[in-house]
Amino acid sequence: MVENRPWLTVMAHAILIMGLLLIAFPVWMTFVASTHDAETMLRSPVPLLPGTKMLDNYYTVLFEGFGQASRMPQWRIMMNSLIMALGVCIGKIAISIIAAYAVTYFRFPFRMTFFWMIFVTLMLPVEVRIVPTYGVVAALGMLDSYSGLILPLIASATATFLFRQFFLSVPEELAEAARVDGAGPLRFFWNILLPMSRTSIAALFVIQFIYGWNQYLWPLLITTKEEFYTIVMTASRQANVVDGVPQWNLIMTAGMLAMLPPVLIVVFMQRQFVRGLVDADK
Amino acid sequence: MIKRATFNHKTLPYLLLAPQIAVTIIFFFWPSGQAIWQSLLLEDSFGGNSRFVWFRNFERLFEDPTYGHAFWNTAVFSFLVAGIGLALSLLLAVMADRTIRGSTGYKTFLVWPYAVAPAVAGVLFGFMFNPRVGILAYSLNAIGIEWNHQLNGNQAMILVVAAACWNQISYNFLFFLAGLQSIPKSLIEAAAIDGAGPGRRFWTVIFPLLSPTGFFLLVVNTIYALLGTFGIIDSLTKGGPGKDTEILVFKVYNDGFRGQDFGGSAAQSVILIAIIVAFTFIQFRFIERKVHY
Numbered sequence: 001m002v003e004n005r006p007w008l009t010v011m012a013h014a015i016l017i018m019g020l021l022l023i024a025f026p027v028w029m030t031f032v033a034s035t036h037d038a039e040t041m042l043r044s045p046v047p048l049l050p051g052t053k054m055l056d057n058y059y060t061v062l063f064e065g066f067g068q069a070s071r072m073p074q075w076r077i078m079m080n081s082l083i084m085a086l087g088v089c090i091g092k093i094a095i096s097i098i099a100a101y102a103v104t105y106f107r108f109p110f111r112m113t114f115f116w117m118i119f120v121t122l123m124l125p126v127e128v129r130i131v132p133t134y135g136v137v138a139a140l141g142m143l144d145s146y147s148g149l150i151l152p153l154i155a156s157a158t159a160t161f162l163f164r165q166f167f168l169s170v171p172e173e174l175a176e177a178a179r180v181d182g183a184g185p186l187r188f189f190w191n192i193l194l195p196m197s198r199t200s201i202a203a204l205f206v207i208q209f210i211y212g213w214n215q216y217l218w219p220l221l222i223t224t225k226e227e228f229y230t231i232v233m234t235a236s237r238q239a240n241v242v243d244g245v246p247q248w249n250l251i252m253t254a255g256m257l258a259m260l261p262p263v264l265i266v267v268f269m270q271r272q273f274v275r276g277l278v279d280a281d282k
Numbered sequence: 283m284i285k286r287a288t289f290n291h292k293t294l295p296y297l298l299l300a301p302q303i304a305v306t307i308i309f310f311f312w313p314s315g316q317a318i319w320q321s322l323l324l325e326d327s328f329g330g331n332s333r334f335v336w337f338r339n340f341e342r343l344f345e346d347p348t349y350g351h352a353f354w355n356t357a358v359f360s361f362l363v364a365g366i367g368l369a370l371s372l373l374l375a376v377m378a379d380r381t382i383r384g385s386t387g388y389k390t391f392l393v394w395p396y397a398v399a400p401a402v403a404g405v406l407f408g409f410m411f412n413p414r415v416g417i418l419a420y421s422l423n424a425i426g427i428e429w430n431h432q433l434n435g436n437q438a439m440i441l442v443v444a445a446a447c448w449n450q451i452s453y454n455f456l457f458f459l460a461g462l463q464s465i466p467k468s469l470i471e472a473a474a475i476d477g478a479g480p481g482r483r484f485w486t487v488i489f490p491l492l493s494p495t496g497f498f499l500l501v502v503n504t505i506y507a508l509l510g511t512f513g514i515i516d517s518l519t520k521g522g523p524g525k526d527t528e529i530l531v532f533k534v535y536n537d538g539f540r541g542q543d544f545g546g547s548a549a550q551s552v553i554l555i556a557i558i559v560a561f562t563f564i565q566f567r568f569i570e571r572k573v574h575y
Contacts, residue, residue, distance in 0.1 A: 008480060012377040019374045020391050023451065026406040027398075029417060033409065045420045095301040102298035107288045114299050121310050122562070127509045127531050128554045131538035131547050132316035133309060140308075152309040160302065172286050185289040214399035216513040217535065236401040236517035239408055248415060255405050262397035270390060274456060277396075 027259075033252035034058070041248035057253045066250045067238045072226050074234070074254060080149075081213055081230040082261075087150035088212030089205055092159045097197065100163035101189055105175065122157040126218060134221050144225045153211075153218065159204055162279050166200045167193070203276030206269050210262045231258045317555070320548035339549035348525055349533070349550075356529040359443065360507035367447040367503055368496065371454035376484065378455075379462040389459065396452040400445075401513030407445040408518050431519065435526030438519045442527050445514045450506055454499055461495035462488065501565040505558060530554050 029048075033041055036051035062078075065071045103115050126133060133152055142148030170193070178188040219230045235258040238251045266273050321339055343349045378388045398406070410418045411431060419429040431438040465488060473483045512531050515521060521528035521536060528536070534554060538547030 005480075009381065012380040015377045016374060016381070016388050019370075019377075020388070023392065023395055023448065026403075026410055026448065029410055030406055042415060044415050046415055046417055048417070095305065098298040099302040102295040103284075105285050105289055106291065106295035106298075107284065108292075108295045111284075111295075114303060117306055117311075118302060121306055124310070124314065124555055124558065125509055127512055128534070128551050128558060129310075129313045129317050130535055131544060131551065132313035132320060134539075135316060136309065136313050151305065155302075155305040155309040168285070175285060175289075179289070185291055185294055188289075210397050214397075214401075214513075216399060216401040216516070220516075221539065232399040232401050232513075236405055236513070239405045240517060240520075248409065251405070252409060255402055255409075258402045259398045262399075263394045266394050266397040267390065270393060273393065277453065277456060278460065 030252045030255050033248055034256050036249050038245075038247045038249050041252075042245065046248075053249065057249050058257075061250055061253045061257065066247060067241060072229070074231065074257060076227075077229050077234055078231045078257060078261075080228060081232065081258075083146055084149045084215065084219070084230055085209050085212035085261075087146065088153045088215075089208030091150060091154040092156060092208050093201055093204055095154060096157075096159035097163050097194075097201070098189075100160050100167055101193065103160075104164055104167040105185065105188075118157045118160050120157075121155055122161075126152060130217065130221065137222055143222050144228050146228070148222050149215075149219055149228065149230075150212075153215065159208070162200060162204060163197065165279070166197060170196060199272075199275070200279070202269070202272045203279060205276075206265055206273045207276035209265060213262050314555075317548045317551045320544055321552045323545050323548075339545045340553075343546060343549055343553070348528075351525055352528050352530050352533045355439075355525075355527060356508065358439065359446075359511075359527070359529050360504050362439075362443045363446045363450070363507040363511070364500055364503040366443065367450050367454055368499055370447065371451050372458050372492075372496075374451075375455050375458035375462055376488075378459055389456070392455050393452045395449055398449060399513060400449055400511060401517045403445050403449045404442075404514040404517030407441060407448070407514075411441055431523075433523055435523055438523060438527045442511070442514055442518055445518060446507060446511045449514065450503060450510075454503065457495055457499055458492070461492050465491050498565070501561055505561055508554070508558065508561075530557075 029046075032047060032050050034057050035054040036047060037053045037056075040047060040051065060066055062075045063073045065073045099114075099118065103111060137143060137148050137152060140148075142151070174192060175188060178192060183191070214232055215230065216232050216236065219228070219233050223229055223233075231254070235251070235254040238254055239246075322336060323334060323339075374388075374392065378392075381388070395403075408416075410416050411429065413419050413430040413432060416429075422429040429437060431441045469487055469491070470483060473487045478486065508529075509531050511529070512535070515527060515529060515532045516535075519527045521532050530550065531554065534547055534550045537543045537550065541547075
């Protein structure tokens with residue numbers, strides 16, 4: 001900063017620390033709730049410091065299951081989330097990188113038509129066309145299946161645009177040199193362009209993994225069998241069970257499990273995450 | 283828009299495009315077409331029979347007071363989420379920008395709420411504010427505010443706004459911080475030499491230069507409030523109590539799947555689509571050109 005005013009720096013840190021505490025508080029309370037037994041969590045005020053039942057709670061939720069909304073061991077539900085998240089992000093990256101390659105490196109009839117067809121999907125996320133999309137998936141017989149969970153969500157233009165942007169910034173000389181050396185389009189893509197796109201792919205992977213893992217409405221609609229539930233959806237359902245005494249310790253343990261994988265990815269792949277976020281929305 | 287050095291191939295580009303175009307047609311154009319078509323049909327409550335009714339579904343919507351109510355809720359909700367979310371994250375970003383060494387450390391601790399699913403954020407806030415065991419509901423009761431968002435519509439609105447802001451704050455923070463760090467230091471130093479203090483520098487130099495970022499975030503946050511918050515509403519209030527937190531996107535789902543009113547729900551989808559397209563259009567056309575300093 002341009003001037004040295006100690007009290008301003010102190011104030012800045014104070015505000016930031018308060019902001020941090022405010023932001024971390026909900027997660028702290030969730031963690032604390034996941035380390036106590038059910039009785040403690042029913043007495044108000046609930047404790048603010050962790051208890052001793054952490055391992056029991058996580059064991060129960062992961063390997064035994066609880067509550068009415070989903071009786072299955074939650075590790076299987078988490079596997080569903082993982083399959084869905086990986087399916088969505090790998091599928092999106094795969095179909096959009098080749099589509100972007102086609103529109104930037106080839107000249108062919110209707111190129112712009114295809115380009116605009118992909119472009120308009122930018123505007124309409126799945127939430128606004130939810131009822132008819134459900135109808136289409138039902139008509140195709142994909143309710144209660146992994147393909148039904150994954151395929152409708154990979155129709156999005158963001159990734160295509162990101163790759164197109166990146167390909168346009170690749171020096172022209174590379175493709176020319178490849179052609180002079182006799183490399184065909186597929187060879188050029190595989191040996192030169194794909195390795196060069198590593199950072200973009202990593203950035204997109206992080207963003208799309210979070211997107212896939214955090215889906216809520218879509219799995220809620222198209223799954224009726226427990227084998228296909230996802231963890232985000234069951235965590236929310238367990239919390240909303242009306243009758244009976246809520247087992248807050250176990251509900252919040254499920255909440256912790258639902259947020260842990262994406263949060264870890266963001267924290268440990270922060271650079272790719274920030275890059276992906278900034279790129280994807282420009 | 284296209285490379286100078288291109289490849290010539292008759293079929294390859296089509297093959298490369300095929301998967302994405304197929305997915306787009308099946309899961310995007312087909313349902314969107316259906317939405318528009320269905321919005322013009324009236325289905326009787328036994329299913330099966332449907333009649334073409336032109337714009338009757340839309341008329342029905344505009345006569346329906348609950349739709350007007352949902353519109354109003356959406357406006358209040360989006361305004362609060364965008365306003366409070368942006369103000370808080372701007373404050374944090376400006377402070378983080380001031381602390382030269384701390385900013386990366388603070389960044390690490392501020393980015394992760396983005397990774398929490400809206401539905402899970404709803405669970406977290408629902409637990410903290412649970413009228414029976416919630417720690418914050420308990421604290422509020424202790425200072426004389428009777429908290430029960432399951433009965434009090436205004437409190438329910440405050441709660442969903444808080445959860446939505448919390449969920450979105452890291453996104454806003456990252457963009458504001460990037461915007462702040464791209465402002466040339468020489469401008470700020472020049473203003474300081476001319477005798478402007480930190481507050482004055484912020485309002486006359488930094489804030490105007492940050493306005494493109496701010497407008498971009500305003501649109502993104504509004505769209506987020508319109509669509510991205512479904513999980514928060516569904517896991518916290520289900521649109522209740524009464525219909526006090528029922529926003530448009532929730533009503534589309536509720537009328538379509540709970541109420542089995544497919545025509546009405548499709549008409550709502552069409553209206554929501556129009557709103558989103560309008561916002562996206564504003565973002566592309568208007569903002570990127572108007573805000574230059």
